[in-house]
Amino acid sequence: ACGSGSTGGDSGSSSSSGGGGGAENAKVAFLMPDLASTRYELADKPLFEAKMKQLCPSCTVIYQNADSDAAKQQQQANSAMAQGVKAIVIDPVDSAAAATIVKTAQSQQIPVIAYDRPVPATPADYYISFDNEKIGNMIAQSLVDHLKKENAKGGILEVNGSPTDAAAGLIKKGIHSAIDPSGFKLLAEYDTPDWQPEKAQTWVSGQITQFKDQIAGVVAANDGTGGGAIAAFKAAGVKVPPVTGNDAELAAAQRIIAGDQYNTISKPIKIVAEASADVAYQFMQGKKPAGKTTLYNTPSQLFVPTVVTKENINEVLFQSGIMKAAEACTGEYAKGCAELGIK
Amino acid sequence: MSPTEQADSVLSLRGISKTFGAVAALTDIELDVAAGQVMAIVGDNGAGKSTLVKILSGVHPPDSGTITFESREIQIPTPAAAHKLGIATVFQDLALCENLNVIQNLFLGQEVRPLRLNDVAMETRSWELLRQLSAKIPSVRVPVAALSGGQRQTVAIARSLLGDPKVIILDEPTAALGVAQTAEVLNLVERLRENGLGVIMISHNMADVQAVADTVAVLRLGRNNGVFDVGAVSTEEIIAAITGATDNAVSQRQARRKEGLPS
Amino acid sequence: MSPTEQADSVLSLRGISKTFGAVAALTDIELDVAAGQVMAIVGDNGAGKSTLVKILSGVHPPDSGTITFESREIQIPTPAAAHKLGIATVFQDLALCENLNVIQNLFLGQEVRPLRLNDVAMETRSWELLRQLSAKIPSVRVPVAALSGGQRQTVAIARSLLGDPKVIILDEPTAALGVAQTAEVLNLVERLRENGLGVIMISHNMADVQAVADTVAVLRLGRNNGVFDVGAVSTEEIIAAITGATDNAVSQRQARRKEGLPS
């Protein structure tokens, strides 16, 4: 670490080492991992920024999205440090590889808050998340329960996320933890390259020819691939079995309203994003916030997501204000909305 | 044998210059070509003959100078403009598309029935043209890449006859041709002259020049080095103008052969 | 004037045939070239001359037939093999790399000091060679793409002299050359003969053939059509053999000119 002793750039560095109290005009980095899910740009970022603005009107948030590339995330972190940020909130592309970023930042006395995904190898200063593995487990479990209730016969298809995405790996693990002991046969599973819905559609189409009516349900790791799976059934002209999702995208909500998709999962992004802004602000002021629990040797706060189905969609997504009925209940979805009482 | 009096010129150049990087390829060239006249341009290798041709056919713009065509001062910015004016050119490097076959090359840019190509008409016409030049091409449906050097040159010459040009420029048209094909091309040049076209022919072959040209313009190192009337000049004089000396490799060789030196 | 008795041959071909698709380019060719002898190969366009050259220089494999070099029967599978045997070739299409400059092209494949190229030595030698052929090349450091047709041909010829060949094959070496350069090349061919090399020269120019060749082999439509001793044959006879008829475009043209018909 001796080589990096003099880091920090021209102006920002001198004040950053001083630390104490004044966080005015400070910068904080908010580094998100990918564009495969819309949530980072549409939810996490604006919510975090809004909360930050409220806590510290003169502070700036440096937002970056690494587009699923760990090396790019490293570059983004480095450039944030060159700009003299006082804290980094990072949702790592690769939990293992992010250790470098944590190391580099900590060597410059910049605190790092792991967001959404942990950095197990090198403890960050704080960890705030819901648990991806748990998410996988919850969507799958909800589907399994539903199938059991309906006395469905047959097996399950599993559409995982990108084979080169660490988060997808966690979700996959979670899904298996629910399906493997469920008694339903896992007909086949597929890692969708780049989370592409088209790929998921192609694969599911093939499985429909292969397994015909044995397919009782499909566990898809996010809403995009879930949508691809549904389109495959529609295109094959067969009945759509229950299909899961994850991320609670608007399009998924509409499909749930229309009865095409069985579930998705809504993460309390607002709560998490605001909590992380809180924690980051404390760090920027030079405080050391304490965690609710400790995970991976890191003071942590974990939040629990909610599975959304037709039964609870109104209350979880619409009444809570996460989504607006006016956006979702357009055209063909108006009827479904009316039935579910969404206004 | 042929009219040498200066007819009013179809094409005349004044003060044409062209530089490539550090090399002055053409300096202050003057030239007049009349309808119904064959003008030969001769000169050593690299004298600038092909550069001049390229300027006339719109391939390169000149750096300076004016071109007058049918008494109007014109610009020839592109080869398409030259075509439109009625200037057809056979380039020294032939400029054929090797991936296209003979018919496709012949009619390139002037296809019969643009929206539904008339292959039969084009093939028939191709055979006519090629026969006329006594080309020895076994099939016109092979890509030009598969033709011999002389066969390609014949294709390039045949192509220049297709439109209805007023001036035809031939840059070393017989370089790769066999004796029979050369004779046909010379016949052709004479026919073109009879039809009132202006013909510019570049050649290193003094016999051919003497045979068909009316006037000979000599270029030397990118400059005019005299315009001669073919009837009034001997081969030796032309060669002297080309090489810039009366004592040159050609005359030495001839002298040696006459003296019958051993080999 | 020159030795016409059959020396024992460096290179002889028996029954060489080559087909391209549906075209029989060469059928049953026989040929013998002796050291210290200049063999001219003549023939109409597409007669198969260049194909024969390409077979001898390892560019195409023959379909059938045998090649004997210095009394050993050999295969020439690649151009590199031909180089190794001592067969140097000037191709009709020159085969130069347009992106490389003159020096780089001249020494391609036979650079001086492979691991630390000696540019100075190569440039000096290049100028020597080019001067010797009285090339008019302003600079040897420009890419070949910027040279005129004749300049390129000079480069290709100069290249063939670089190694230490036993047989030199020249495929229409003077086609694009000016009068002075042509004379130099003919001088060169005579010097090569004196140095005991076997020379195969392809040309459409009967005057050149008569000037330097010892024997003339005529190809017609891919077949042997006679081998003549230059001393004992007239231009007219050779032309008759090439065109396959005594009454041909060339003789007609000549007759017409003699009779002085109006152009």
Place this chain on the structure above:
Amino acid sequence: MNSTLTTDRQDERLSGREGLRGAIADVLERARGGDLGVIPVVVGLIVIWTVLQILNPIFLSSANLVNLTLESAAVGIIALGIVCVLLVGQIDLSVGSVSGLSGAVLAVLFVSNGLPVWLAILAAVIMGAVIGWVYAQLFNRFGVPSFVITMAGLLAFLGLQLYVLGSKGSINLPFDSGLVNFAQLDFVPPWLSYCFAVIAAIWLFASGYLHAQERRRAGLSARNLSTLLIRSVALLAVLAFVVYYLGQTRGVGWMFMFFVGLVLIMHYMLSRTKWGRAVYAVGGNVEAARRAGINVKAVYTSVFVLCSTFAAVGGILAAARLAAANQSSGAGDVNLNAIAAAVIGGTSLFGGRGTAFGALLGIIVIQSISSGLTLLNLDSSIRFMVTGIVLLLAVVVDSIARKSRTSHGRA
């Protein structure tokens, strides 16, 4: 019949053949010479079909082949545009982004703004054309390599796609809209499919016959009646079999018919119009084309516009097939697959060589591999490896068949 030689058969070096025997001999001769057109690709295709069928017997089932045809259409249409740019020796790396953007524009206009579907489609297609026109301007004016222009486009239009989708992220197209139906559920009725097959065969025969007549009248060699008949009957048999086999399940999709129709139109344009000649000429030797008086810049413009337009059309169909437009539409391997389809179909990356049918065959190769291996349910690591190997296999077979070309002097 062979006694008097036609104009184009008089050279005595030609192995003289006419009639049916001649035609067969010709094909064999060309096979020996390596000049086989699309035959090597077909051979490659047969090899990989066999392999995949052995690995999973469902692969050649009617249902799966129907899927295959439908999945080929969108990227196939994009590949058709790529063939055109490759023919002039240029490249377009942005077809993926443009297709994604086009899907996004369609969805936003149609679903979010409630425009009629035809207007939304038109807008997306026009946008594609405009993008191509901009590329062409940059290329013609500044001479920037098309690789870099379109790479800039790849990034910029990906950004625009995200921007257009904006806060929605992913937009569903209604399943009951005509567009989605077209891409998913509309199949040509069996009787009409057979009609198409018959019409194609008759058309092949008639046009061949008239052409032969015309050639004979002009004193040129021509295919004789039996050759023409055999050709047409063979075509009829193949098409009828395809229609029959696909008809076992759902039949021939309209979207696939649309793709085939575009292939036929492009084939005509490239082989039978002045424009097509100009495209090949520019690709073969742009300077020669310019000297022949061809407006080279116009050719480049037309080709870039065509390519981007096809990309937009492909994007619309992809969105229709998925019944959604989202941020990852057009990302991933769309670019690579489209270019690879063109290259596998025999289009040269150096320009001047290739056909519209090549795009059709190429995309079928690519989709067969992808569909065949998707069916195998392998680990993704293994799947990637096997995909690579099978792709290589298909192309090696093709290349071996072509190989003799060089040794016969046609590079």
Place this chain on the structure above:
Amino acid sequence: MNSTLTTDRQDERLSGREGLRGAIADVLERARGGDLGVIPVVVGLIVIWTVLQILNPIFLSSANLVNLTLESAAVGIIALGIVCVLLVGQIDLSVGSVSGLSGAVLAVLFVSNGLPVWLAILAAVIMGAVIGWVYAQLFNRFGVPSFVITMAGLLAFLGLQLYVLGSKGSINLPFDSGLVNFAQLDFVPPWLSYCFAVIAAIWLFASGYLHAQERRRAGLSARNLSTLLIRSVALLAVLAFVVYYLGQTRGVGWMFMFFVGLVLIMHYMLSRTKWGRAVYAVGGNVEAARRAGINVKAVYTSVFVLCSTFAAVGGILAAARLAAANQSSGAGDVNLNAIAAAVIGGTSLFGGRGTAFGALLGIIVIQSISSGLTLLNLDSSIRFMVTGIVLLLAVVVDSIARKSRTSHGRA
């Protein structure tokens, strides 16, 4: 001095210039003629640096430029290999996968199997060489287009990478290992950096002087003393400034020095050896090269091996810089960036034109854009759009500078 003309200046059409004045006139003349080598790229670079600096004043800060140099090294080395394949008119699409695989192999051998680091590096590099060799065999034997071979490689080696990483998915390299230090923390001490700068300047002067002497002795025109001096002093000034400015923070990283060293070696190999000549010849006209007796297959083999080896080395450095190898290493835009760096640096996709320095400049352009826009804190959609536009801007500047080339008859 100008009175007697040297051998190479005797043609009277040459505008005769010698000495310093001549050198300047020559440069101007070449600028007018559009034959500027890398100058246009440098101009493009200056333009985008100015733009980015205006947009965010941190961009040209020493700390950021140090990051920039370090981030350029890995992909820059890959681009160096790409330059070689492009020079022979081929392409390698698999450099991303190969670099990812190489990182994975390194990590597995070094971390999981506990091999010494040098052995793990050696194994990864050899694997790269073997991959290139296999490509070359396929290319030489079967004549499969390199586009398709390497696309198959892209898939197969991505699969292999996933397979090698196995269930671990991502492997950390220990922070205290020499390799990670080399990529992250090792900087050239200031005195040594200045030494390097001085050595480079002296070497430039000495070699130029000796060369000029030799030329004069051979009767050829040569650069005169003042030109040589000015050149060397200018180089010294530039290098010393770079060292000084980067030294404001961390200085010049050893990894960057390693990259620059490789660039210099490749520059020497390409411009001063027989092999380099053969590479350019094959790219310019492969048939002419073959006829000149060059072993064309060996040249292709060397080039493919070199490219894959560089890809492997780049992959090792990328892993070291990230201190981890994971499934997405080498994925994403590594391929596109490496090829774009080569193309932006003036390498032609059609072969025969390009330099090793082009790869250096090209990657700096690419990384500047990427780093500059990272600093700007934009939405992804806007960032993509701006990236595309800035990239285009850089290259349009470059192309306008080059443009006069065609109008002066050099295509």
